[in-house]
Amino acid sequence: MSEEKSLNFIEEIIENDLKSGKYETLVTRFPPEPNGYLHIGHAKAICLNFGLTQKYGGYTNLRFDDTNPVTEKTEYVNSQQEDIQWLGFQWKNELYASDYFDTLHGYAVQLIEKGLAYVDESTAEEIATQKGTPTEPGTPNQYRDRSIEENLELFAKMKAGEFEDGACILRAKIDMASTNMLMRDPIIYRIKHAHHHRTGDAWCIYPMYDFAHGQSDSIENITHSICTLEYVSHRELYDWFITQLGIFPSKQYEFARLNLTYTVMSKRKLLQLVNEGLVSGWDDPRMPTISGLRRRGYTPESIREFCERIGIAKRENLIELSLLEFCIREDLNKKATRAMAVLDPIKLVITNYEGDGEILIGENNPEAEDKGGTREIPFSKELWIEREDFMEEPAKKWFRLAPGAMVRLKFAYIVKCENFVKDADGNVTEIHCTYFPESKSGSDTSGLTVKGTIHWVSTKHAKTAEVRLYDRLFSVVSPDAEEGDFKEYLNPNSKEVLSNVYIEPALAEATLGTGYQFIRKGYFCLDKDSTADHLVFNRVVSLKDGWKG
């Protein structure tokens, strides 16, 4: 009866390690560099790392990989923390690679003392040339055989600030002929007279990624250091430092990063979109950032579900955006309060309706167990309906309004289209209907049956709102794979603003962070730009549309 969900390759490794007693406690970490906002690809890594320790016990650290002072900012630290917590995860320890600068410096000295590191005064260009190519070995230079004493002295001077940026660097002495370019005496410390967001001006030398990451993992007793595929070739170096230093042997495992159709994911490109004003900011609802998705109306649950469904493997992948959309529809279908809004209005007059109108009762969510309660919806003689719900010359399987056709007004009556009015340009401006008083929703004794039900808002009671419709940011499946500048492939219609949308009165009480379904139109949420007298809604995603006209 145990419907065992199959394990991904990392879970298999962990189960084996736990079973064999190699580790008692699983420790993972999520290690972002605080140089940008987190995106859906990071969400995959977050769900993986935190999800693993939730499943197997143990804990996950949040460690900021802040070894490059010129790109990092506290603003990013804060946003990254907010995003992780919003996704629903809590780290055990908040740590920084910069916490380990002293230790790391000590490790470097140890390496020098073992004759495994040297100070190189070559220029960046010389070093690049000497490095060789993937198919040709590198060549050692004259600095490689300096004495330990001289190296120690020079490194001390580097630390003391006696050199300009770029004057020299500290390299590990490994193998200039290695088939792995990273093993050809990698740079481990460089000089940067720059202000660090946490250590201030205490340091002018900073460790490179390869000299900081594995050791930081080791210091924290990380058992499984999970990263993306582009670090595969770094693993040899990762292990080499740990072995030479004789410290806790964290192990690195790599999985394939997430790629999404019609999206770019690299921080560099996302930053470009922000800086060049092509989007409104990191949290533009079209951005694949966590903050963008949040503002768009995605829920943490839907993103976690998405990360669960895409799986973890080592092959390159390109996930269809439709899966993300499925996940948010599935979640919001159960949660979203239903309401009526007319995005593209046209007036409907019920010619035989007498009186001031009436109050109807509507279910807030037929998918919720308690139906989400009910609300009052005012109805009257004149209504706004969706322009696209009327066709002067109906198509084949048209269920909606057309001359002589009948539809039900959601929560209200069945009406029959008797007539319509056109302006001088031939545009329909008004639709005239008659209604059947005995067809009232919930107490219909008319015996009439109709195929179509349309939504509406009473003109007299309608409130107005701005609605922002979003579509994919790019018009090609894989902007990264296209020739030329990726920005040439931006979808010019990715955002459409409707400034005069009619909404039913109940929607005037909408709150930030709540999901709404505008019946027949899609899922929406209030935007942070909204004010009491100017409501702004974002469309999260449309409903699946079964009508193929």
Add this chain to the structure above:
RNA sequence: UGUCCGAUAGUAUAAGGGUAGUACGACAGUUUUUGGUACUGUUUGUCUUGGUUCGAAUCCAGGUCGGACAACCA
């Protein structure tokens, strides 16, 4: 021309020598006061060539294709 990683329906992901399964998508139908939801059905797949084996998606060898690697970035 080197080293490393990978290859299963349109997209992802299982099956770990023994029936190729699941999800999303697409298509069709049932239900429905949302052309939504729910439910049912259909559709399409092991990169290739050999080998081992009673039996191979799985193990072995060659090939093909895709990706990564030559930042004082992470």
